[in-house]
Amino acid sequence: MSEVDTTGEPVQGAAGGGAAARQTRPLLEVDDVVMRFGGVTALDHVSFAVNEGEILGLIGPNGAGKTTCFNVMTGVFRPTTGQVRLNGRPLVSRSRHQITRLGIARTFQNIRLFPEMTALENVLVGTDARHRTSVPGALLRLPRHRREERAGRAKAHELLDFMGIGSTANQLARNLPYGDQRRLEIARALATEPALLCLDEPAAGFNPAEKEELLELIRRIRDRGQTVLLIEHDMRLVMGVTDRIVVLEFGRKIADAVPAEVRSDPKVVAAYLGVPDDAA
Amino acid sequence: MTSTGPGGGKARQGNPVMSALRTADNRRLAGLSAMRSRWRAIPRPVRILFGVAVAVFFYLLPNLAIPLIPTPDTNFASVLFTVAVYVLVGVGLNVVIGLAGLLDLGYIGFFAVGAYSVAIFGSPASPLATKYPWLMLIPIAIALSMVSGVILGGPTLRLRGDYLAIVTLGFGEIVRLIAVNWSITKGQIGIPSVPAPPGHWGNGDPIFGIIDTRPFYWLALTVVLICMFGVKLLESSRVGRSWLAIREDEDAAELMGVPAFKFKLWAFAIGAGLGGLSGALFASRQGFINSNSFDVLTSMLFVAAVVLGGSGNLAGVTLGAVLISYLPERFRGFADKRFLVFGLALIVIMIFRPQGLIPSRRRAVELEDRKREAAEEATANV
Numbered sequence: 001m002s003e004v005d006t007t008g009e010p011v012q013g014a015a016g017g018g019a020a021a022r023q024t025r026p027l028l029e030v031d032d033v034v035m036r037f038g039g040v041t042a043l044d045h046v047s048f049a050v051n052e053g054e055i056l057g058l059i060g061p062n063g064a065g066k067t068t069c070f071n072v073m074t075g076v077f078r079p080t081t082g083q084v085r086l087n088g089r090p091l092v093s094r095s096r097h098q099i100t101r102l103g104i105a106r107t108f109q110n111i112r113l114f115p116e117m118t119a120l121e122n123v124l125v126g127t128d129a130r131h132r133t134s135v136p137g138a139l140l141r142l143p144r145h146r147r148e149e150r151a152g153r154a155k156a157h158e159l160l161d162f163m164g165i166g167s168t169a170n171q172l173a174r175n176l177p178y179g180d181q182r183r184l185e186i187a188r189a190l191a192t193e194p195a196l197l198c199l200d201e202p203a204a205g206f207n208p209a210e211k212e213e214l215l216e217l218i219r220r221i222r223d224r225g226q227t228v229l230l231i232e233h234d235m236r237l238v239m240g241v242t243d244r245i246v247v248l249e250f251g252r253k254i255a256d257a258v259p260a261e262v263r264s265d266p267k268v269v270a271a272y273l274g275v276p277d278d279a280a
Numbered sequence: 281m282t283s284t285g286p287g288g289g290k291a292r293q294g295n296p297v298m299s300a301l302r303t304a305d306n307r308r309l310a311g312l313s314a315m316r317s318r319w320r321a322i323p324r325p326v327r328i329l330f331g332v333a334v335a336v337f338f339y340l341l342p343n344l345a346i347p348l349i350p351t352p353d354t355n356f357a358s359v360l361f362t363v364a365v366y367v368l369v370g371v372g373l374n375v376v377i378g379l380a381g382l383l384d385l386g387y388i389g390f391f392a393v394g395a396y397s398v399a400i401f402g403s404p405a406s407p408l409a410t411k412y413p414w415l416m417l418i419p420i421a422i423a424l425s426m427v428s429g430v431i432l433g434g435p436t437l438r439l440r441g442d443y444l445a446i447v448t449l450g451f452g453e454i455v456r457l458i459a460v461n462w463s464i465t466k467g468q469i470g471i472p473s474v475p476a477p478p479g480h481w482g483n484g485d486p487i488f489g490i491i492d493t494r495p496f497y498w499l500a501l502t503v504v505l506i507c508m509f510g511v512k513l514l515e516s517s518r519v520g521r522s523w524l525a526i527r528e529d530e531d532a533a534e535l536m537g538v539p540a541f542k543f544k545l546w547a548f549a550i551g552a553g554l555g556g557l558s559g560a561l562f563a564s565r566q567g568f569i570n571s572n573s574f575d576v577l578t579s580m581l582f583v584a585a586v587v588l589g590g591s592g593n594l595a596g597v598t599l600g601a602v603l604i605s606y607l608p609e610r611f612r613g614f615a616d617k618r619f620l621v622f623g624l625a626l627i628v629i630m631i632f633r634p635q636g637l638i639p640s641r642r643r644a645v646e647l648e649d650r651k652r653e654a655a656e657e658a659t660a661n662v
Contacts, residue, residue, distance in 0.1 A: 095533040097534050097540070117521075117524055189536075225463070
């Protein structure tokens with residue numbers, strides 16, 4: 001939605017970039033990943049790393065392969081070749097819920113909440129990723145079940161409050177306003193206690209004020225100890241909050257640098273900023 | 281119901297009638313949720329007491345001479361037994377369809393496995409007869425149907441939606457064809473002298489006899505209540521949440537850490553176990569079973585009970601099962617036309633109440649309120 005602001009943005013991005021010299025242990029490594037669908041190559045030998053504690057932006061024109069990249073990382077697709085590692089552990093061919101338990105959580109470009117469940121329950125499903133109660137435990141009401149329920153609910157309420165939607169806990173997700181649904185998705189993802197939080201266009205459809213709030217929120221999420229990988233169309237948002245930016249175009253990585261550099265990179269400007277595709 | 285026919289006709293010319301009906305329906309829905317919140321406002325002990333009173337009422341039902349309710353043409357207690365078995369089927373199928381969202385059209389297969397388990401291992405007429413007492417046969421029946429659920433679910437739960445429906449439909453038919461053709465189940469000839477539950481009155485008559493069928497009803501009612509309680513416990517736990525999440529959006533659920541396959545298999549196994557249990561009760565009461573009792577039409581009737589009443593909601597499913605099993609007995613004259621009537625009723629329901637008679641309005645809220653308070657207390661204490 002948010003049309004890319006054309007060139008020459010105010011350099012308010014420096015605030016986020018200032019913390020760039022953080023520790024540089026790679027948390028997630030995308031290693032030479034190729035993803036082909038029939039004849040289409042969605043990702044073409046893409047490699048990059050997400051360092052612990054940083055906010056990394058993943059940008060590129062429509063169809064560049066950003067969401068495909070998320071899908072490969074979270075186990076939705078198995079890459080044709082290549083490997084993805086989290087803390088050194090290979091993720092390819094692990095099932096989706098295992099990957100979540102290992103520490104990657106995501107939101108979706110098109111919101112995918114559980115519409116007939118309440119906001120609180122949506123988040124509880126997220127907390128359940130860390131729980132182990134199964135049918136016997138629930139039937140017999142074993143102590144672990146009770147402990148997990150109590151802890152889960154407390155955490156879920158805490159996260160809803162953190163996202164500023166604490167008052168909506170008992171409403172069905174489908175009845176929430178659009179912005180709250182987006183926030184709820186982030187709360188649900190955070191509930192899985194991820195090391196890496198992947199946000200797929202979290203600001204889509206937000207007005208400037210809401211975007212500003214979101215920026216602040218993303219920073220606070222990072223300050224909680226989560227590493228953030230952010231797909232975003234809105235250049236201002238990306239520049240303002242990220243420590244580093246990876247740029248994709250037609251499935252290839254064309255840049256990987258701090259925001260200021262990316263902005264002045266002629267390849268990026270040509271590929272991304274000038275593309276009429278995005279102005280539509 | 282009678283007014284919907286002409287109403288539907290008029291609706292074709294202009295939408296007002298249709299929308300008026302919808303509005304009326306919405307108002308009824310609102311009334312329902314108001315009733316729910318008023319219900320929740322009642323203190324817990326009172327609610328429990330009320331529940332107990334309702335249960336007692338149902339236990340006494342065959343002894344009470346309430347006008348109009350008893351069935352004129354058939355033994356009322358035995359009708360009530362059938363109703364209870366259908367309710368148990370509904371409770372089990374609701375786990376599969378209503379909670380986990382897996383469309384199972386072959387549920388009769390599990391019902392048959394349970395019924396035949398008791399017959400094959402219990403009847404002296406069967407070549408595989410064992411000396412196990414009835415109380416042992418029931419867990420065996422449940423276990424075998426759960427195993428059959430896992431065998432069916434293991435390879436097929438990777439399928440979704442329509443595909444799963446077709447496979448389960450096939451499963452129901454396979455079980456029926458085995459029953460028809462296997463030398464031990466003896467098809468139409470069937471298996472006689474299926475054992476009944478043990479026990480004798482003081483005068484030596486069996487408790488679970490043919491003349492007085494009330495004990496069968498009480499037994500079935502007890503089983504139903506226990507199973508409902510168990511399902512409620514599951515619903516309000518990680519298991520129930522996972523089922524709902526899978527039903528709502530399986531991909532998203534997996535990406536949020538729900539081991540979807542595992543919980544779908546559990547839903548299948550639990551559903552199958554309850555189906556098998558109801559089949560076992562059915563066989564014990566009949567004393568004789570043959571392959572005729574396990575046709576696809578009955579399977580469809582089971583699904584109709586769940587969908588009609590309101591899938592995902594125990595009260596709704598119970599109502600659906602009661603309607604589908606009781607009405608044909610009460611109005612014996614129309615029993616032959618019941619599929620026609622149910623078909624029409626389903627269409628009408630799908631148009632005006634796609635969520636069923638008592639839609640599932642997430643029991644969540646109740647728990648939430650209570651836990652919210654608990655959480656606030658917890659934070660206040662910190």
